[in-house]
Amino acid sequence: MAGRLNAAIAAEALQDHFGANSALESALMAAFDNGRNRICSVCAEVIDQNGSKGVVLQSGLFRVDSMEPDRGTTA
Known part of the structure; x- marks a missing residue:
């Protein structure tokens, strides 16, 4: 069984x-x-780049051109 990986995305x-219009849990979810799909794609790209370490997806990562908009990742 593969090890677990910690991943999170910032509310920002x-x-x-x-499109979250507030920091309320319901809006964020x-x-x-x-x-x-986009979040999972960027997360996979970061994991590939950092050697499978944990990741916190900050707002700036979604502005980086090299982060593929869709790597075929599905939920």
């Missing part, structure tokens, strides 16, 4: 890029659900 990223 969900607000800046995925809805934004995460709406952006799940």
